[in-house]
Amino acid sequence: MSYESWILIVGSLAGITCGITGCFLILRKLSMLADAISHTVLLGIVLAFIVSQSMSGVYMLIGAAVVGLLTAVGVQMLHQAGIQEDASIGVVFTFLFAVGVILITVFADDVHLDVDHALMGEITFVPWDLVQWGFLPELPKAFLMLSTVLVINLVIIGLFYKELKITSFDPQMAAAIGIPVLLIHYLLMGLVSITTVASFDSVGAILVVAMLIAPGASAYLITDKLSIMLLLSALIGVAAAVIGYYLASWLDVSISGSMATINGIIFALVFLFSPTKGLLSKKISMKRLKMD
Template identity: 85%
Template sequence: MSYEMWILVIGSLAGISCGITGCFLILRKLSMLADAISHTVLLGIVLAFLISQSMNGFYMLIGATIAGLLTAFFVQLLHSSGIQEDASIGVVFTFLFAVGVILISLFAKDVHLDVDHALMGEITFVPWDLVQLGILPEMPKAFLMLSMVLVINLIIIGLFYKELKITSFDPQMAAAIGIPVLLIHYLLMGMVSMTTVASFDSVGAILVVAMLIAPGAAAYLLTEKLSVMLLLSAGFGVLAAVVGYYVASYFDVSISGCMASVNGVIFALVFLFSPTKGLISKNFSMKKIKIE
């Protein structure tokens, strides 16, 4: 597979993984928690390296997942103690992210774990970071990680679709009929953590937030069915990855930055022109009512 095709495939996998996971965050009004987790997984990655002394993706994935779950736990703990949810998120993610940055500065100066790469990502180099599994040909590590995480996410959504759906729309009813709401919540946070760290090499900790939120938010404005929302969000993620790459190539700018920017453009277009929830259609409907 060509260099260009690898970037398109890896970017698309990141878009799909982030898009379908982000839908549930949007429905639960937890969009900013994605921002928190995308930062705090840095601490998990650093601790995984310090403990294992290895940059193996499997250790990174475990460390990031644990850090994401701890973030969700601490936010939930502070919120249940009476602190506003947005304040809880702000306190937890800034503290844990800062600890991660300090640990990188102290113990990982000579390792490929710099803060700029973790924040912004660099998909340009991803096709050259190759690994080989058994008899399979060499493939980019990011491709294997994103493929594995996408499969895990799809399996979890398939197995717990009803539980995820009910707890997202009506957690009180879910608790009343015996669904373990907190367990499903932490399961989702684990999915977000895995997806975030798998996307690190592609888009970085900051730009992954755009892929987690923008496609799902655009899909939310176009449908009221969760299954359709998931498909639309995945489609928008792929579209943003492909268009973003060619825009970046044309203007010779950051590929991951363009992918995230195209996500924003897609959302803006849907926000304006959505047939039912778009700004223009709403204004037109209001004017029509006034005239009548």
């Protein structure tokens, strides 16, 4: 397969995986927690590197999932100790991220693991970073990681779709009928962590937030139905990845940055022109109401 098509495939996979997971974050008002996890994943990756002395994907996934869950637990603990939620998120993620940056500059300065890479990602190198898994031919590492995580996400969301849906919309009701709300919460946080780390190599720790939140937010402004929202969100994620890539290669700028920018532009368009909840359509229906 050609160089360009690998980048498009990896970008689209990241768009789908993030788009689907992000919908639940928006519905549960947990977006800032995703932002926090996307920062602290850096610490997980550094720790995994220091412990294992390798850049193997498996260690990175485990390290990120552990630190991601640690972030969620830490925020929950501070919140229960009486600190308002936004402040507890702010304290936890800035601290863990700061520790991650310090560890990188002290221990891992000369390896491939540099901070810029972690922040911005380098999707340009994805097609050359090949690995061999089992009987498969040599494939790009990012492609394998993203498709594995996508499968995990789809399986877990498929299995727990009803539980996720009811805990998102009505947690009290869910608790009343005996669904383990907290367990589902941590399950989702685990999914967010592994999604973040899989996308981390290609789009970077911070821009993954744009891919998590923006497609879901756009989809949320178009539909009221969860299943359609998930589908739309995945589609928007893919569209942003593809358009973003072509824009970046046309202007010769950072690919992941331009994918995030396109995500923002799509949101702005939907925000203005969405048929039901857009700013424009609301204005028009207001005017019609006045005329009557």
